[in-house]
Amino acid sequence: MALDSHWRDRVTLKMLRYFHAVASHGHFSRAAQQLNVSKSPLSAQIKELESLLGLALFERHTRQVSLTATGRLLQAECALLFDVLESGLNRVVQAGRMERNQIRIGLVSSIFWAGFGEVIRQCHQRYPVFEITFTELSPERQKQALANNEIDLGLARFADTVNIHPLLAETVYRESMVLVVSDEHPLRDRKLVSLPELAGEQFVLMSRANSSSTDLIINACLVEGFYPHLNQEVVEPNTLMAVVATSQQVALVPASYARQKWPHVRFIRLEQAIPADLCVLYIPPDDGQSAAIRHFIDTMSEQMNQPSGH
Numbered sequence: 001m002a003l004d005s006h007w008r009d010r011v012t013l014k015m016l017r018y019f020h021a022v023a024s025h026g027h028f029s030r031a032a033q034q035l036n037v038s039k040s041p042l043s044a045q046i047k048e049l050e051s052l053l054g055l056a057l058f059e060r061h062t063r064q065v066s067l068t069a070t071g072r073l074l075q076a077e078c079a080l081l082f083d084v085l086e087s088g089l090n091r092v093v094q095a096g097r098m099e100r101n102q103i104r105i106g107l108v109s110s111i112f113w114a115g116f117g118e119v120i121r122q123c124h125q126r127y128p129v130f131e132i133t134f135t136e137l138s139p140e141r142q143k144q145a146l147a148n149n150e151i152d153l154g155l156a157r158f159a160d161t162v163n164i165h166p167l168l169a170e171t172v173y174r175e176s177m178v179l180v181v182s183d184e185h186p187l188r189d190r191k192l193v194s195l196p197e198l199a200g201e202q203f204v205l206m207s208r209a210n211s212s213s214t215d216l217i218i219n220a221c222l223v224e225g226f227y228p229h230l231n232q233e234v235v236e237p238n239t240l241m242a243v244v245a246t247s248q249q250v251a252l253v254p255a256s257y258a259r260q261k262w263p264h265v266r267f268i269r270l271e272q273a274i275p276a277d278l279c280v281l282y283i284p285p286d287d288g289q290s291a292a293i294r295h296f297i298d299t300m301s302e303q304m305n306q307p308s309g310h
Contacts, residue, residue, distance in 0.1 A: 013085075015049040016078050018042055019057060023075040027064045103130060103296055106137035106145050107155040108211075110237045111278055114173055114256035116155070119300045127295060138210040143167060146283055152293060154281035157254065159212035161279045169279045170297065173304040177217065177252040177274035180244050183264045187250075194271040199226040204240055204249040207233045213276065217252050220274045241265065278304070 021031035022042070032039045050057050057071035067075060107116070123130055137145060142154030146167060154167075161169035179193050187193060198221070205214040214233070221228045231249055234240045237257070244251050245264040254276035258267040280297055 010052050011049065015045050015052075016081065018045040019049055020075060020078045020082070022046060022058070022065065023067055023071060023078075026066060103132050103153065103292055104151045105132065105134040105153045105155060106142040106151040107134055108139065108157065109136050110254065110257065111155050113260050114175070114254070114278055115304050116300075119303045122303050123296060123299050126299060127292075130292060130296070132296070139212065140210065142281060146281060152282065153296070156279060156281060157211065157213050158275040158277040158279055159216040161281065162212065164281065166284060167281050168284050169281050171277045171279050172297065172301040173278040175255045175276050175278070177270060177276050178255045178258065179268040179270055180241070180251050180253050180257065180262075180265050181268065182245055182247065183266055185248055185250065185266070187268065188266045190268050192269050192271055195221055195224040196226065198228070198250060199224075201229065201250045202231040202248065203228045204232040204234060204243045204247075204251050205230060206237070206240060207235050210235055217274060220272060224272065 018031070018035065021035050022028055025031045025034065028039050028042060028046075032042045035042065046057070055070050056068050057074060058065040059068055120132060120134075123132060135151070137151075137154070139154070139156040139160035142151065142156060143164060145151045146154055158171070179187070179198070181187050187197075203217075205217060208214045214230075218228060218230075232243060234243065237253070240251055240253070241257070241262050243249055245262065252270070252274065255267075256276075280300070282293070
C-alpha cells in the first residue's frame, strides 16, 4: 500500500506518544489511564497513525494487543526520538537561562563554613546581572539534579567526585580532614594525632547514603591497619558536631569546620592527609562553558583561596 504523500506533515507527536504508551503497556485501557485520556480518542489516534503509515502496528486480541514486527521497530524509533527531543529541549532551556545569566546551584551546607557566603557576595558585586539561586542537596541528589537539568552546578566534597562519569569535577578549594573531639576527651590537648592512635575510639561520621566521605575515611583507616568502630551515622554536619561535643565519640571533619564557634570541642591536626577538597560538579558543555558559569567558578576559587579570608 502506497504511503500518503503528506504523511510526514500529518503524523503528530501526540500520535507517537499515544502509540508508545499502548506499545509499552500492551493494553489500550492501561495506556489511556496513564495518559489520562479516555479509550476512544486513544484508539482513534492509533488508527489514524496506522492509516497514515499504511501499516498495521498492533495485532488486536480480546483483552490486549501485541506489536507487529513494524510496530516493534516504531516503538524503538519512538524511544530514540523522545530521548533526542528531551535532550534538545533541555539544551534550549539551558541556553535561554544562560542568556539571562541564571545559575542554579546545588550544595552541601558545610561549604558556607569554608567561605561560600563571601563568594556569593563577591559575585553579586562583580556581576550584578547574575541571578544566582542555590538549594541544599546531598551529593548524590546533586548528581541526579545535574543529569535532569534541575541545577547548573553542584558543590560537594572530594570523596563525592570519584567515578562520576559523565559529570566533570573541578577543585575550587583544597583542605584536609582533621580530628574533632570533646573538650573532655583524653586527646583534647594534642596538637597532632596519627590515625592508628584512633583504632580504639568510637566514631560518629556522616551518613554514607548522603556522603562518600565516610567511605574515604574508612579506607584511610584500613590503610593504617584497622577498621574504625563506627558507632553512629548522622545526616547533618551540625548534628555530628553536637554528638562529639556531648560524648566521648570522635569524628573526622574538613578543617574549615574549625572556623565556626563550636562549644566544647577541640580540633586536632591529623598526621595522615585525607582530602576534603571542595569541588564543583557540572555536565560537560556541548559548545564551551557559558560565560556566567565560568566567571562564577573562577570567582569562587579566587575568593575561597584568599589568605586573608582564612
